[in-house]
Amino acid sequence: MTTPRLVDHAIVGSGFAGLCAAIKLQEAGETDFVVLEKGSDVGGTWRDNTYPGATCDVPSQLYSYSFAGYDWSNSYSPQPEIQSYIRQVAADSGTLDRFLFDTPLTDAAWDEAERRWTVTTPRGVWSARFLVVGAGALEEPKLPDLAGLEGFQGEVFHSARWDHGVDLTGKRVAVVGTGASAIQIIPELQRVVGRLDVYQRTAPWVIPRNDRPYSRLERAALRRVPGLRRLYRTGLYWSHEAYVPAFTLQPRIAAPARLLALRNIDKGIADPALRERVRPTFAFGCKRVLRSNTYYPALAADNADLVTDPIAKVTGTAVVTADGTEREIDVLVVATGFHTTDLPIAHHLRGRTGHTLAETWERTGMAAYKGTTVPDFPNLFLLVGPNTGQGHTSMIFMIESQVAYVLDAIRTVRRRGLAAVEPRADVAASWNRSLQRRMRRTVWTTGGCQSWYLDEHGRNTTLWPRSTADFRRRLASFDMEAYS
Numbered sequence: 001m002t003t004p005r006l007v008d009h010a011i012v013g014s015g016f017a018g019l020c021a022a023i024k025l026q027e028a029g030e031t032d033f034v035v036l037e038k039g040s041d042v043g044g045t046w047r048d049n050t051y052p053g054a055t056c057d058v059p060s061q062l063y064s065y066s067f068a069g070y071d072w073s074n075s076y077s078p079q080p081e082i083q084s085y086i087r088q089v090a091a092d093s094g095t096l097d098r099f100l101f102d103t104p105l106t107d108a109a110w111d112e113a114e115r116r117w118t119v120t121t122p123r124g125v126w127s128a129r130f131l132v133v134g135a136g137a138l139e140e141p142k143l144p145d146l147a148g149l150e151g152f153q154g155e156v157f158h159s160a161r162w163d164h165g166v167d168l169t170g171k172r173v174a175v176v177g178t179g180a181s182a183i184q185i186i187p188e189l190q191r192v193v194g195r196l197d198v199y200q201r202t203a204p205w206v207i208p209r210n211d212r213p214y215s216r217l218e219r220a221a222l223r224r225v226p227g228l229r230r231l232y233r234t235g236l237y238w239s240h241e242a243y244v245p246a247f248t249l250q251p252r253i254a255a256p257a258r259l260l261a262l263r264n265i266d267k268g269i270a271d272p273a274l275r276e277r278v279r280p281t282f283a284f285g286c287k288r289v290l291r292s293n294t295y296y297p298a299l300a301a302d303n304a305d306l307v308t309d310p311i312a313k314v315t316g317t318a319v320v321t322a323d324g325t326e327r328e329i330d331v332l333v334v335a336t337g338f339h340t341t342d343l344p345i346a347h348h349l350r351g352r353t354g355h356t357l358a359e360t361w362e363r364t365g366m367a368a369y370k371g372t373t374v375p376d377f378p379n380l381f382l383l384v385g386p387n388t389g390q391g392h393t394s395m396i397f398m399i400e401s402q403v404a405y406v407l408d409a410i411r412t413v414r415r416r417g418l419a420a421v422e423p424r425a426d427v428a429a430s431w432n433r434s435l436q437r438r439m440r441r442t443v444w445t446t447g448g449c450q451s452w453y454l455d456e457h458g459r460n461t462t463l464w465p466r467s468t469a470d471f472r473r474r475l476a477s478f479d480m481e482a483y484s
Helices: 016-027 079-093 182-190 216-224 228-241 244-248 251-268 272-277 295-299 344-348 357-364 395-416 425-439 468-474
Strands: 005-012 033-036 107-111 116-121 124-133 155-158 172-176 195-199 304-307 311-314 318-321 326-328 331-334 380-382
Touching: 005 016, 016 033, 016 079, 016 395, 033 124, 172 182, 182 195, 182 295, 216 228, 244 251, 251 295, 295 304, 344 357, 380 395, 395 468
Parallel strands: 005 033, 005 124, 124 380, 155 331, 172 195, 172 331, 195 304
Antiparallel strands: 107 116, 116 124, 311 318, 318 326
């Protein structure tokens, strides 16, 4: 039997969340940690999503750590630049000597006798006092349930697992999905393929992307003028928070943004019939609001066709819709999102009772106290956990808020000489009841759509139904009275 290696903290994942945890633990003097990463590099989502046109839909100055600036080239950053940023921050942090790549977590079980987590990987076993999970919600691609898909003879791949070895020039390509990734991919493909079929289930709201390159003067000023980057970032933060009342209190407040989206359709598409097919039928904000200046012109191009009939099946060479139309294709791209309400990592975490977190959530629904801790899972901290997601602003703000809460929890445990802490079941249940009551007022519940925000029971278990400032206030200090 392998003897576990002792460590104070085991961190799972090296995307924005896991890296932030590592850096802040080190700054707090908690240097005895290991970061377990299943991939071969840092970056998480931004390492894996390399599809054509991959770009963040949150401004660069806001979609970055508050403690680590960068010389961004554009107001909205493309994937390669974000990945370079994460690599640079990791290298500068002095923590990479404790990162283990190509090391997936296969099992993590709480040992009640030892009051530690036994963390198992193909490269060894660790015994950790605290387990910090930063695996992320946009981690495991979700494939569509299409009859006959396994028999398709051409190339097929998910947007998050892009096959760059496939030359799409002049090919007949189908894209299934019109979500955040798809609207970035479609304009890029339309320029090079021979024929492009886009399969739309529901039309998204798409507002213009006010992207532009920073001038040399702007970049120099942001680097050198004291306080300018922070001031710029603060302005962006509050401009994005202005969306919160429209999403969580009164959808009518979003009327100006809704009008902007409708004008975006009119500007990009001349054909009245096509305009009508891309006009959303649900409230603005019910699904994630997307940003693009090129999506609608791509759909209107001569070599593109928007298909709104449901897909009946896939044959060896074609996609067949419910009306019987058969469209021959060479390549099938599925941009159908991720497992967001059934987090894959939950199947590998076993708590004090021996049940996995996935089994617990099957009974109770996906939930966590303050999006971070779960009853019966002592000394476990989830980053980007249930109901911490954002549809309007940067997740990094939420991550930093959670990491600060985790650090205060660890300080409290050490100061009081405790072996372990876990949230009281009554407190956690009350928190989540209150959260779901608040959710009933939001556009995500009342807006008339089905989205990846909702679980199989129709509950929104992904988003935070208040302002991010409110979230930070609630996690400003570790509330020991809520724990046992």
